[in-house]
Amino acid sequence: MAKTQAEITSWDVYPSYTDYVSMMYKFDSLYPNLCTTIVAGYSELGREILFVKISDNVHSQEAEPEVMFSSSMHGNELCGYVLMLRMIDSILTTYGTDPEITAMVDNMEIWINPLANPDGAYRISDSTVAGAIRGNSNFVDLNRNFPDPDEGDHPDGKSWQAETVAMMNIAEKQNWVISGNFHGGAEVINYPWDTWFTRHPDDLWYISVSRQYADSAQAYSPFGYMTLLNNGITNGWDWYPIFGGRQDYMNYFHGSREITIEISNTKLLNPALLPAHWEYNRVSLFDWLRQANYGISGIVTDSATGNPLAATVTVIGRDAASSRVFSDPDIGDYYRMLRPGTYSLQFYAEGYDTLLITAVSVSADSATVVNAELIPTFWLCGDIDNNGQFQGILELTFLVDFIFRGGPPPANELAADVDGSGGIANLLDLTYIVDYVFRGGPGPTCL
């Protein structure tokens, strides 16, 4: 254990809980323009669950991907804890001199939570991690305590723990594009899903980026590091199924791309080995977050006002419900990491005509920008066949946009009824645009 705060920055000791907390706030006070410290919530025993957010213009929202690392939800798996503190320090101290780090800080919002389970880590006292346990103070395994895509809420039969609630609340507010969760007890990258055998629609992408992580870690370490299972990577279910894990929760419910990084065979690693583990993983850590800059990205706005929209972005013919991504309602920016290829995107926002953009090509390690302006959909209430409801309407015309599931469209535009009662069986989505002219007086209020 470190005896002083200064000792921590040799990165070969575990900090006390109080030194950890002061360090997290010190990042904020030393680098106020780059870094801010955020309390996501409190543990069962009232300890702070802390994140730092790092970005240029850290206090304003920009069109930048939000990326996230979190460690040690199992309180006795602590290698990632110190590595995350070191990563924060490394980013802040080299910003402006290291061009790659500077570009990352300028182009993304980096969120880091070094310690997701402080009560488990400091089980005996705030001053030592000796005696750290896997669970929280209630001995609940937090990596079984999240809502599960297959099993639903409370798959472990336990109430949501304070630490779980803190993470769920902040995940709901943020729009994390890519994330990683550090554990120990093995040396392997675990990618989704954990809860079922079915492969994620982005399975090949996960395999390729997980491979890249493990390959770099192997290149910077002695022979044998990060080689478990398929030479350092595995599908979660193939290794062993878990229910209520955080990885599936982030990916399924929040559209992130989260992997579980098992970073050291020994859970409570001899602290003298922490600097070596930093060197093994340093390149992989930064490369993982940088993935957020690749693939397709852009901004979704209202075509009339230019305001940002909360939209769902789906890759046609590829996405299942679990793999679509969401634009950030604050800015309208979205990010969809994809392997090289040609894709069609569908942009959906409630109250807007669905927009389809085809033939978008993606090349390796580069970004294709696709902005989307969605046209507001006007909804007409009451009957629209001029039999009395809207006396004020002089003229009424309909434009119909439709997207087909496949097969040829109807021979002529409105060959059958368009009210969904069966006329056009292939309709996937149907929106009406109505132009109207009034004789005078106020228009219908429900347009």
Ligand SMILES: [Zn+2]
């Ligand atoms: Zn673990």
